Amino acid sequence: WRALATERDHPSVMARIAAGLLLADRSDTIGRALYERARERATPAEGFGADVEDAYVGTLALALAARQSGDDALANALAPVILRHLHLAPRLGVEAVFWAYAASAYGALGASQPETVEVEIDGHTQEVTLTRGVADLVARPGSTVRVRADQPVWVRVESRSVMPIATRDEAPFSVRVEGVPGHVGERAAFEAEVESTSDAEVRAPILEITLPSSAAFDDETRTRVLASSAVASVEGPDPAGVVRIHLQALRGRATLRIPLPVRWRAAGETRGFGLVGYDRQAPWARTTLPSTLVHVEER
Numbered sequence: 001w002r003a004l005a006t007e008r009d010h011p012s013v014m015a016r017i018a019a020g021l022l023l024a025d026r027s028d029t030i031g032r033a034l035y036e037r038a039r040e041r042a043t044p045a046e047g048f049g050a051d052v053e054d055a056y057v058g059t060l061a062l063a064l065a066a067r068q069s070g071d072d073a074l075a076n077a078l079a080p081v082i083l084r085h086l087h088l089a090p091r092l093g094v095e096a097v098f099w100a101y102a103a104s105a106y107g108a109l110g111a112s113q114p115e116t117v118e119v120e121i122d123g124h125t126q127e128v129t130l131t132r133g134v135a136d137l138v139a140r141p142g143s144t145v146r147v148r149a150d151q152p153v154w155v156r157v158e159s160r161s162v163m164p165i166a167t168r169d170e171a172p173f174s175v176r177v178e179g180v181p182g183h184v185g186e187r188a189a190f191e192a193e194v195e196s197t198s199d200a201e202v203r204a205p206i207l208e209i210t211l212p213s214s215a216a217f218d219d220e221t222r223t224r225v226l227a228s229s230a231v232a233s234v235e236g237p238d239p240a241g242v243v244r245i246h247l248q249a250l251r252g253r254a255t256l257r258i259p260l261p262v263r264w265r266a267a268g269e270t271r272g273f274g275l276v277g278y279d280r281q282a283p284w285a286r287t288t289l290p291s292t293l294v295h296v297e298e299r
Contacts, residue, residue: 011041012058022068044077060099063108204280212272215262230256
């Protein structure tokens with residue numbers, strides 16, 4: 001009962017507690033009271049919103065609590081909201097993935113599944129049969145695909161780029177790497193800069209850096225990057241040599257600077273430091289710079 005008072009300003013927390021209690025017992029008095037309080041702070045069109053982790057997770061929990069309490073109208077209204085932003089879940093961390101699975105498994109998105117969907121690829125329409133709710137399709141590069149169904153469905157696109165990074169300017173910030181490479185066997189004096197180009201705050205900017213093949217992103221490099229006040233976390237390098245750096249919120253017209261003290265393993269010319277920057281909430285709008293030549297000398 002104390003959560004009704006202690007969490008009254010945190011509706012997404014009340015939604016989580018309500019979902020857990022109502023899953024255990026649909027008639028739980030505390031769970032229903034918490035659900036009603038949380039529902040008062042949400043809208044069917046957006047839930048608690050989807051621009052930050054807490055809001056999206058709270059929307060997932062609210063939909064689950066709505067279904068358990070018998071409020072199917074709200075659960076059905078929230079299902080498209082959840083699916084529209086479901087691409088965020090893997091990037092928002094373990095809790096978001098957990099609640100996405102829970103909402104799906106316990107019927108927040110609906111208890112039934114369509115047997116078929118209508119798929120239009122480049123103007124050609126076909127009816128696709130779903131097997132256990134899933135179907136895989138192949139589309140040519142550059143195709144226009146539309147999916148129509150009587151119930152909410154989740155369309156996931158997997159693609160792989162096999163071309164060099166081209167210059168784009170779509171995210172509300174610019175990216176660049178500045179500094180001097182230094183000498184083989186030593187550390188570079190490079191710094192990545194992410195500079196806002198708008199007055200709006202970017203809450204979760206991400207910078208992906210393609211490393212030169214002769215640059216080692218070792219434990220000391222990682223420690224120095226993580227020590228920057230601009231950095232929230234670091235992933236990689238992956239097998240393609242890409243490091244993904246999750247940054248702190250970028251205020252309007254502000255600049256974030258990230259040290260890149262990679263260690264050189266070989267002398268000579270090498271290509272790297274291709275940059276891709278985007279907001280975690282809108283990964284399709286990207287600012288990119290292609291890789292450049294770097295000359296590393298012997299001392």
